[in-house]
Amino acid sequence: MSARFEELDWRPTPLGELVLRRRRDPVSGRDVHEIKLGDEFLMSSMFTVSEVALGRLALARLGGSELDVAVGGLGLGFTARTVLDSDAVRSLVVVDALGEVIEWHERGLIPAGAELTADPRCRFVHGDFFALALGDQGLDPERPGRRFDAVVVDIDHSPRHLLNPGNAVFYEPDGLARVTGLLRPGGVFALWSNDPPDAEFTAVLSTVFDDVAAEVVTFDNPLQQRDATATVYLGTSPG
Numbered sequence: 001m002s003a004r005f006e007e008l009d010w011r012p013t014p015l016g017e018l019v020l021r022r023r024r025d026p027v028s029g030r031d032v033h034e035i036k037l038g039d040e041f042l043m044s045s046m047f048t049v050s051e052v053a054l055g056r057l058a059l060a061r062l063g064g065s066e067l068d069v070a071v072g073g074l075g076l077g078f079t080a081r082t083v084l085d086s087d088a089v090r091s092l093v094v095v096d097a098l099g100e101v102i103e104w105h106e107r108g109l110i111p112a113g114a115e116l117t118a119d120p121r122c123r124f125v126h127g128d129f130f131a132l133a134l135g136d137q138g139l140d141p142e143r144p145g146r147r148f149d150a151v152v153v154d155i156d157h158s159p160r161h162l163l164n165p166g167n168a169v170f171y172e173p174d175g176l177a178r179v180t181g182l183l184r185p186g187g188v189f190a191l192w193s194n195d196p197p198d199a200e201f202t203a204v205l206s207t208v209f210d211d212v213a214a215e216v217v218t219f220d221n222p223l224q225q226r227d228a229t230a231t232v233y234l235g236t237s238p239g
Contacts, residue, residue: 008109011100013037015164018100020109033076033110035101040163043075045111049219050192050230051075051154055082057215057232058150058190059089066090070139070148070182072129073155074101077112079192083152084119092122093140093148095129102126129155130170134178150188151179158195158231171201176208185239193231202233209235 005023012018016038025032025046035042043051055078059067065088071080074096083092094116096102102124105113116122125132125141137144139151156162159171169175179189189209197214205212212235221228 009100009104013098013100015098016040018098020104035075037098037163040157045076045078047219047221047228048076048078050217050232051078052082053215053217053230054152054154054190054192054232055079055085057234058152058188059083059086061188061211061234061236062088062149064088067149068146069093069150069152070095072096072133072139072151072153074098074105074124075154076110077105077116079152079154080116080122081112084116084122089121092119093125094122095125095127095132095139097126097128099126129153130167133170133182134175138182147184148182148187149184150190151182152190154192158193159191159198159201160195171204173204173207176205180208180237183237185237187237189233189235189237191233193233195231196229197231205233205235210238211236 006021008020008022010019019036022031022033033045067089068091069083069089071083071094074080074094080092080094083089104110106117108114132139138146140146156167162168197216202212202214215232215234217230217232218227
């Protein structure tokens with residue numbers, strides 16, 4: 001049995017203090033892992049339904065096999081692990097700006113880390129997803145210009161609530177148009193948001209992608225004793 005509360009690691013970063021902690025939930029009796037950056041909660045293993053749905057909804061749009069997927073944002077690894085649950089996935093590149101989070105997975109401090117690092121299909125890339133996505137080389141430094149069947153993103157709280165104001169350009173038409181260059185024809189872009197569906201952002205997506213949707217994912221929030229929701233935006237690259 002773990003301690004009721006334990007700080008597993010603490011690191012100073014240019015974005016603020018980064019903390020990985022584990023606590024025992026008194027209601028469920030389960031260990032809960034949490035990542036905080038400054039005053040922001042980046043991820044909690046208590047709430048993973050929408051992160052899992054993000055990976056599943058993206059893959060559900062794709063047929064065939066031998067799929068290559070890129071995930072922006074590692075967090076506690078739930079989206080990446082969901083992608084790897086599919087036998088249709090040939091390779092997965094996970095991009096994260098925080099090398100410390102990648103290290104926590106590699107050291108096994110995060111439960112999903114052992115599974116992700118042991119899977120030969122999965123590779124971590126330490127880098128700024130937004131800079132790579134908007135740059136000329138793409139998301140995989142080992143294969144510049146590489147295209148994917150799906151690009152799945154879970155970094156900012158929403159297109160309007162950003163961890164870094166500099167990320168805003170990614171959610172504009174020109175930024176999203178660059179994503180189509182990362183995708184094969186008919187490839188899928190999927191984006192997680194903690195906010196309700198945003199009609200204005202959905203309209204922007206529709207100027208770049210086909211078959212755009214904003215899927216609401218509902219899950220139980222025991223802390224507030226009510227249902228909570230997140231949104232998964234989806235779009236298909238013109239074929």
